[in-house]
Amino acid sequence: xxxxxxxxxxxxxxxxxxxxxxxxxxxxxxxxxxxxxxxxxxxxxxxxxxxxxxxxxxxxxxxxxxxxxxxxxxxxxxxxxxxxxxxxxxxxxxxxxxxxxxxxxxxxxxxxxxxxxxxxxxxxxxxxxxxxxxxxxxxxxxxxxxxxxxxxxxxxxxxxxxxxxxxxxxxxxxxxxxxxxxxxxxxxxxxxxxxxxxxxxxxxxxxxxxxxxxxxxxxxxxxxxxxxxxxxxxxxxxxxxxxxxxxxxxxxxxxxxxxxxxxxxxxxxxxxxxxxxxxxxxxxxxxxxxxxxxxxxxxxxxxxxxxxxxxxxxxxxxxxxxxxxxxxxxxxxxxxxxxxxxxxxxxxxxxxxxxxxxxxxxxxxxxxxxxxxxxxxxxxxxxxxx
Ligand SMILES: Cc1cc2nc3c(=O)[nH]c(=O)nc-3n(C[C@H](O)[C@H](O)[C@H](O)COP(=O)(O)OP(=O)(O)OC[C@H]3O[C@@H](n4cnc5c(N)ncnc54)[C@H](O)[C@@H]3O)c2cc1C
Numbered sequence: 466x467x468x469x470x471x472x473x474x475x476x477x478x479x480x481x482x483x484x485x486x487x488x489x490x491x492x493x494x495x496x497x498x499x500x501x502x503x504x505x506x507x508x509x510x511x512x513x514x515x516x517x518x519x520x521x522x523x524x525x526x527x528x529x530x531x532x533x534x535x536x537x538x539x540x541x542x543x544x545x546x547x548x549x550x551x552x553x554x555x556x557x558x559x560x561x562x563x564x565x566x567x568x569x570x571x572x573x574x575x576x577x578x579x580x581x582x583x584x585x586x587x588x589x590x591x592x593x594x595x596x597x598x599x600x601x602x603x604x605x606x607x608x609x610x611x612x613x614x615x616x617x618x619x620x621x622x623x624x625x626x627x628x629x630x631x632x633x634x635x636x637x638x639x640x641x642x643x644x645x646x647x648x649x650x651x652x653x654x655x656x657x658x659x660x661x662x663x664x665x666x667x668x669x670x671x672x673x674x675x676x677x678x679x680x681x682x683x684x685x686x687x688x689x690x691x692x693x694x695x696x697x698x699x700x701x702x703x704x705x706x707x708x709x710x711x712x713x714x715x716x717x718x719x720x721x722x723x724x725x726x727x728x729x730x731x732x733x734x735x736x737x738x739x740x741x742x743x744x745x746x747x748x749x750x751x752x753x754x755x756x757x758x759x760x761x762x763x764x765x766x767x768x769x770x771x772x773x774x775x776x777x778x779x780x781x782x783x784x785x786x787x788x789x790x791x792x793x794x795x796x797x798x799x800x801x802x803x804x805x806x807x808x809x810x811x812x813x814x815x816x817x818x819x820x821x822x823x824x825x826x827x828x829x830x831x832x833x834x835x836x837x838x839x840x841x842x843x844x845x846x847x848x849x850x851x
Contacts, residue, residue, distance in 0.1 A: 467660040469496035469633075471667050472641045472653055472818060473674075474676055476501075477509040477613045478616055478806055480668035481623035482813030483544075488618035488630030490821045495632040496662070497624070498655055504624065508805060509616050511774025513693055513728055515708055515719070516807040517554045517611035518579050521570050521849045525783060525804070525817035526577045526849050527828045530810040536614050545622030548615025552720070553707030554608055557590060557757075563712045567606040570849065582608040594703050594709060596760050603668035607707065613719060616806045623813070640669075643739060643795070650794035651679065664820055668752045671738070671775040673799035682789045685839055686800045688775040690739040690838040691730060692746045697765035698723035702758065709757075710851065716753035717851055725764075727754055730851065742773045776803045781844040782806055786815055787835035796820070797836050 471491055473480045481792075487495050508766045516536060518529035558564045567584070574582050580595075591599045624634060635657055640652035643665065652661035664742030667684070669676040677684035704720040711717065716729045729750045747766055754761040761815035779785050779800030787794045796819070798812050805812075811827050818825035825831050838844060 470494040475668035476504040478620040482809040484627035485623040486813035486817035493631030532810040547619040551612040553613035555707040581610040696724035782847040
């Protein structure tokens with residue numbers, strides 16, 4: 466019979482960060498169970514890699530205030546690159562209500578300690594990205610420490626250091642049941658046999674609700690398809706620009722390699738485990754791209770290079786982090802609603818803190834993210850979704 470101190474179900478960026486933070490805290494007998502033959506085949510390998518502190522709730526801002534400096538120091542601390550590029554996030558306002566919204570958010574972000582966010586005028590935006598159609602641009606917000614990371618590389622850095630610290634990773638090991646002892650979690654049944662542990666963490670990304678169901682607890686996480694389009698090489702727009710978000714319709718893009726990565730969250734998308742890329746999406750997004758960046762009319766796109774992945778949506782668009790009251794020892798690290806890469810460092814630290822010392826300083830009040838909030842109706846509200 467195998468035993469571990471902590472079992473982590475899922476070897477994506479969140480599970481890997483938890484393994485890293487636990488082993489750094491001295492908890493060495495950590496076992497990561499990943500059902501695929503390779504890590505990163507879930508949402509982590511499909512992500513756009515954006516990291517930002519420009520959120521609207523204190524807890525999401527605090528999660529980013531831990532995570533972004535962590536990514537900045539990643540190479541030095543973990544000996545592996547995170548690929549962090551602080552090129553910024555530029556929210557472009559086209560309505561007075563957008564400007565009011567950005568101003569309110571910026572004040573909150575600054576009050577929590579974010580130093581690098583500022584209002585930016587329409588003229589400055591045009592100077593920064595002259596190719597934007599600017600007749601309706603009123604201004605915006607820029608945070609210069611926001612930017613991008615390489616999610617696969619960061620995941621690799623986390624897991625490599627965790628393994629150096631003593632953690633074990635089982636690949637091709639699917640969890641098929643959660644074991645209990647009385648009302649407490651006792652381990653997992655896997656396709657490679659039974660493992661006993663007094664602590665089990667659900668880091669199964671979009672599949673988290675299925676894993677929770679095995680434990681007999683309710684976890685409201687729903688998969689939602691998101692599609693990304695990398696363009697062919699394109700030099701008519703600078704590759705030093707920030708992530709640009711057109712607040713008119715949510716279209717956003719950032720430099721990637723010699724081209725750009727285009728994203729837009731289709732409001733008509735419906736929940737489900739849909740992994741196929743819909744070719745009709747290309748026209749939908751290119752219309753919005755050319756509307757804001759007229760020279761994008763000349764973009765070349767190869768549909769075979771576009772892809773789809775799954776957001777793991779929670780009802781209030783915040784991560785669900787913490788122990789289940791009804792099943793002591795069973796923890797959730799799920800439901801990041803499109804922010805799991807940028808919040809993976811904070812999540813790993815919070816889960817490790819809660820397991821090893823039952824409290825954390827990363828966020829003011831970790832109970833706001835606990836799974837219990839859905840029972841008590843104490844939901845949060847995040848509106849800065851991309
Ligand atoms: C198109 C797209 C763009 C995105 N852009 C961004 C972005 O810009 N910034 C950002 O922060 N986030 C972004 N995200 C979201 C981000 O990718 C996710 O929030 C994050 O990767 C979640 O990581 P994870 O480790 O929880 O999940 P995953 O990477 O999905 O890992 C979960 C793992 O659990 C394994 N697993 C599941 N069930 C079992 C089981 N029963 N037994 C064993 N293993 C199991 C899976 O195989 C998988 O490897 C984006 C997502 C998509 C799809």
